[in-house]
Structure formats: structure tokens, C-alpha cells
Amino acid sequence: MISKEYPRIGETLYHAQLENGLHIYVDRRPEFQKSYAFFATNYGGMDMKFRLDGQWQDTPAGVAHFLEHKMFDTEDGNALQDLAANGASPNAFTSSAITGYFFESTEKFYDNLKILLSFVSVPYFTQESVDKEQGIIGQEIRMVEDDPDNQVFYALMECLYDHHPIQVPIAGTQQSIACITADTLYACHKAFYTPSNMVLTVAGDVDPEMVCRIAREILPAESGGSIERDYGGEENDKASVSVKELKMEVSTPIFQLGFKADPAPAGEERLRRQLMGELACEALLGNSSPLYASLYEKGLINANFAYGFEIYPGCALMAAGGESRDPVQVRDAVLAEGERIAREGIDEALFARLKKGLYGARVRAMNSFENVCIELAQAHFAGVEYFRFPEVFDQIQKSDVEDCICRWVTGARCGLAVVRPGESV
Missing domain, CATH: 3.30.830.10 (Metalloenzyme, LuxS/M16 peptidase-like)
Incomplete structure (x- = not known):
């Protein structure tokens, strides 16, 4: 692991790339009680069309967000509950471009880091749990559809863009999420939740080398290849609709x-x-x-x-x-x-x-x-x-x-x- 000084902002950043391709960044902050870890994949709501194992996949809108919801499920229970029991405050989000899982804690940081890396890297879905989640996310979508601020934002995206998937709601639609199956989630996890397509960032009074050791211990030794994505071709420089x-x-x-x-x-x-x-x-x-x-x-x-x-x-x-x-x-x-x-x-x-x-x-x-x-x-x-x-x-x-x-x-x-x-x- 190497370190680099940034005197303009008074920071020292530690960086390593593991053998499996994962990049790790640690902003060490001595004497702080709280620590924060963020494990993210370069996969968001607009990554609907991509090449996997040589074949183009055209997935329904909302898969990245749906997958984020389901990743907390483990064979033994629920990772949110495990992290909370360890004194951590965990959560996750999906944007148009990335999905991230994180926690902050003042104690048991390394134990919590192991839990975070484990549940994000090892998917566990059943069709029964996917069917149940469709109802939960469907209710969330209905709430969003009743939110004027959300609706006016996506209306603007439709004004500006002809075909770029930034105009597609991150959570998808009632119709699109109805097409999501456990196999869909496993395929997208295989494509995007691979170490070379992910990054781990940490801030706090932690040992950077220990963070690397835990990542090597928990995560797969090998990674998948790069992901080719299709955003529908280059946009012109004019708004689609005024x-x-x-x-x-x-x-x-x-x-x-x-x-x-x-x-x-x-x-x-x-x-x-x-x-x-x-x-x-x-x-x-x-x-x-x-x-x-x-x-x-x-x-x-x-x-x-x-x-x-x-x-x-x-x-x-x-x-x-x-x-x-x-x-x-x-x-x-x-x-x-x-x-x-x-x-x-x-x-x-x-x-x-x-x-x-x-x-x-x-x-x-x-x-x-x-x-x-x-x-x-x-x-x-x-x-x-x-x-x-x-x-x-x-x-x-x-x-x-x-x-x-x-x-x-x-x-x-x-x-x-x-x-x-x-x-x-």
C-alpha cells in the first residue's frame, strides 16, 4: 500500500490495488472516534444494456436499485441487523451511475467491515423473496410517481435527452420490475459486483494495511472482466423537446x-x-x-x-x-x-x-x-x-x-x- 500527501488540504491518502483488481483508498484520520466505510460498484440505474460472457444483455429498468434492496439478504438472515447489532449505522443507495453500501461506527470497525464485504460480494436470492420485494418496491415507485419534485425532474430529462438512459427512473416502473427474476439479479451481480468494477473507500482512525488484509481475506481472489455498456449512442448538443x-x-x-x-x-x-x-x-x-x-x-x-x-x-x-x-x-x-x-x-x-x-x-x-x-x-x-x-x-x-x-x-x-x-x- 502506498501513501500520498496532499499538503493543500492537509490529507494523507493510502491506496492499494489488490490482485483481484479492487482499488482501496483509506483517508486516515488519527484521533477520530468515528470511522466510515463505503463499498461501491460502478453500476447504476442507467446500466441496463451490457455485454456479459460475450452476449448482450438488455435488462429491465430498475434492476440496479432492486439488487441494492436484495443484497442485504443473507442465507443466515439480514446483514442490516448484523451491522446494527455491532453498533454500526448501515445503509445503501443507488444513483444513475453507481450503487454504494456503507456504514459508520465508533467500535468494532473491522468486524463490521467484514460483514459489509461479505454480504455485498456473496449474493443470496430466492424467487420467493424477489416476488415479495416486487411488492415493496412497487409501493415505493407509486410514492415516487405521486411526488411532483421527482416527476418534474424526469420530465426535464425527457426534455433534454433523446435516448440516454439518464431519463429512465432509477427504481424503474411497475411494469419493468415485474420482469425481474432471481436469475436477472444473479446475472447482474456477476457482471457488475466483481472486484475490478468496485472500489472500497474508508475514512477514520484505522489501519490501512488491516483494511487490505480483510479485503483479501473476504473477497474473491479473481475478478471478472471489464463491462462493455451501451447508452444508446452519442447524443447531439440540442435539447430533445423545449x-x-x-x-x-x-x-x-x-x-x-x-x-x-x-x-x-x-x-x-x-x-x-x-x-x-x-x-x-x-x-x-x-x-x-x-x-x-x-x-x-x-x-x-x-x-x-x-x-x-x-x-x-x-x-x-x-x-x-x-x-x-x-x-x-x-x-x-x-x-x-x-x-x-x-x-x-x-x-x-x-x-x-x-x-x-x-x-x-x-x-x-x-x-x-x-x-x-x-x-x-x-x-x-x-x-x-x-x-x-x-x-x-x-x-x-x-x-x-x-x-x-x-x-x-x-x-x-x-x-x-x-x-x-x-x-x-
């Missing part, structure tokens, strides 16, 4: 406004693109921006307004949303501000403040073990050395951010999704 409207039981219209950004390559450029996108959001939409103050004063947005920049394999987007009495007017104002910035640029003093603020927020986020472990895992899958973010941040110029706004914030790349008051149809 506007999509729904009706649900809301008191005020809810909207999501998005701009189709350029996909980011793997490696350090991906981190650079992420930071540029976040700065572009702050300059265009942030609380300190001229546009935000104008929209707020006119009563077009309120304190629920939120924004962000997201990168996934094969796609990236800027998005903002919340409640508004006139979402179309908000969209038009954002487009007009994008045009103004393209002509006049971003105010120098404002850019300096935004850059300092965003850098500070990233440094403060290092205080969260959960954030550190998840960021390290996501960065690994993207080919990024996450703790180098200060150096990458230094390289970003005002002109880089202005160029992003000029290219991305256009009518052709814009999609607007709105949920208006009324009965759904």
Missing part, C-alpha cells in the same frame, strides 16, 4: 429548467469540467448573482430555488428549479442573462468571490467522512484523483466559465419541465 408540462396536485407551479452541457471525458479533465460547471451555475444562478436578485425581487422564485451541475457517463447538464408563478418568464430571464454574460463577461470581483466561496465549500466538505468516501469512489470510477481538486481549481479562469455559459446556456440546448396545478391525466 417544454414538457404535467398536472398534479400542487398549489404553485413547480419547474425544472435545464441546459444540455457537453459530456466530459474521463480523467482530470472531468474534474475540471465539474468545477467549471459549478462555477457557471454560481455565476448565472447563484445567490450572489445579479439574476437571482432580480428574479427574487419580482417574486418569480423563492427560497426553495436550487441549482446544480451534474456529470454522468455520456452526458452532463446544468439545472435549476423550484416554485414559480411563471416558469416561462424565469426561463426567458435565464436565457437573457446567458446572452448578457456571453457579450459582457462575468464581473471580475464577483468571479473572485464565487471562486473563493466554492473552494471553501469543497474544503469544508472534507470534514464529512461520508462525503469524502463517496467523492473518492465516484472520482475513482471517473479516473480522477479527487484530492487534487485545489490544483485543478487553480487552473480555472474566468474565461473558461464564460465559455461554458456562452456554449451551454442557449435556447437550442434548453429544456423546461413544469408541473402545474390540476388533476393528473
Whole structure:
């Protein structure tokens, strides 16, 4: 295991690649009582079509999420209960791009790590338990379908993308999960829950070498091959549909406004693109921006307004949303501000403040073990050395951010999704 110093953020990161291909990262934090472990696979809701044993598999929407639910089942009981009995706080999540299992604990860390690695690497499903889970997840899907915030998000994805699976709900649909069988879950586990497609990240006062020894002891000695995935081909740079409207039981219209950004390559450029996108959001939409103050004063947005920049394999987007009495007017104002910035640029003093603020927020986020472990895992899958973010941040110029706004914030790349008051149809 090797260690590397990151003096800009005062961190030492230990890294090893095991013989089976698994990468392990340990951010050792001496004198902290709490420790955190995150075991993730590079497999999420949009990985529905892939090649396994030379054959293309086209799996139903929602398998990654369904598999996450079922992985806690063991032949002897339930891993959640085992971890809780050991004083750990465990959980898991599935995003469009990854699935992660984690726990935090102040005692019995190594015992809990063994449990985590064991249940994630050894699947145990029966058709009876799968049938039961279909009912549980089906109820979860119905709740999501009644959630306006969730529905307006996926409506925006349908506006922006022609075919990329980012527009498919992570949990799937009632129809898609009905097609999932125990054999489906075993096939997807075989394909994606293989050491070379996974990463283990740990933060806390732990022994990095002990973490490696436990991983070697518990996990398979060999790994499967790389996974070829199909996201439906390259998207063009235009939004698929300019506007999509729904009706649900809301008191005020809810909207999501998005701009189709350029996909980011793997490696350090991906981190650079992420930071540029976040700065572009702050300059265009942030609380300190001229546009935000104008929209707020006119009563077009309120304190629920939120924004962000997201990168996934094969796609990236800027998005903002919340409640508004006139979402179309908000969209038009954002487009007009994008045009103004393209002509006049971003105010120098404002850019300096935004850059300092965003850098500070990233440094403060290092205080969260959960954030550190998840960021390290996501960065690994993207080919990024996450703790180098200060150096990458230094390289970003005002002109880089202005160029992003000029290219991305256009009518052709814009999609607007709105949920208006009324009965759904």
C-alpha cells in the first residue's frame, strides 16, 4: 500500500490495488472516534444494456436499485441487523451511475467491515423473496410517481435527452420490475459486483494495511472482466423537446429548467469540467448573482430555488428549479442573462468571490467522512484523483466559465419541465 500527501488540504491518502483488481483508498484520520466505510460498484440505474460472457444483455429498468434492496439478504438472515447489532449505522443507495453500501461506527470497525464485504460480494436470492420485494418496491415507485419534485425532474430529462438512459427512473416502473427474476439479479451481480468494477473507500482512525488484509481475506481472489455498456449512442448538443408540462396536485407551479452541457471525458479533465460547471451555475444562478436578485425581487422564485451541475457517463447538464408563478418568464430571464454574460463577461470581483466561496465549500466538505468516501469512489470510477481538486481549481479562469455559459446556456440546448396545478391525466 502506498501513501500520498496532499499538503493543500492537509490529507494523507493510502491506496492499494489488490490482485483481484479492487482499488482501496483509506483517508486516515488519527484521533477520530468515528470511522466510515463505503463499498461501491460502478453500476447504476442507467446500466441496463451490457455485454456479459460475450452476449448482450438488455435488462429491465430498475434492476440496479432492486439488487441494492436484495443484497442485504443473507442465507443466515439480514446483514442490516448484523451491522446494527455491532453498533454500526448501515445503509445503501443507488444513483444513475453507481450503487454504494456503507456504514459508520465508533467500535468494532473491522468486524463490521467484514460483514459489509461479505454480504455485498456473496449474493443470496430466492424467487420467493424477489416476488415479495416486487411488492415493496412497487409501493415505493407509486410514492415516487405521486411526488411532483421527482416527476418534474424526469420530465426535464425527457426534455433534454433523446435516448440516454439518464431519463429512465432509477427504481424503474411497475411494469419493468415485474420482469425481474432471481436469475436477472444473479446475472447482474456477476457482471457488475466483481472486484475490478468496485472500489472500497474508508475514512477514520484505522489501519490501512488491516483494511487490505480483510479485503483479501473476504473477497474473491479473481475478478471478472471489464463491462462493455451501451447508452444508446452519442447524443447531439440540442435539447430533445423545449417544454414538457404535467398536472398534479400542487398549489404553485413547480419547474425544472435545464441546459444540455457537453459530456466530459474521463480523467482530470472531468474534474475540471465539474468545477467549471459549478462555477457557471454560481455565476448565472447563484445567490450572489445579479439574476437571482432580480428574479427574487419580482417574486418569480423563492427560497426553495436550487441549482446544480451534474456529470454522468455520456452526458452532463446544468439545472435549476423550484416554485414559480411563471416558469416561462424565469426561463426567458435565464436565457437573457446567458446572452448578457456571453457579450459582457462575468464581473471580475464577483468571479473572485464565487471562486473563493466554492473552494471553501469543497474544503469544508472534507470534514464529512461520508462525503469524502463517496467523492473518492465516484472520482475513482471517473479516473480522477479527487484530492487534487485545489490544483485543478487553480487552473480555472474566468474565461473558461464564460465559455461554458456562452456554449451551454442557449435556447437550442434548453429544456423546461413544469408541473402545474390540476388533476393528473
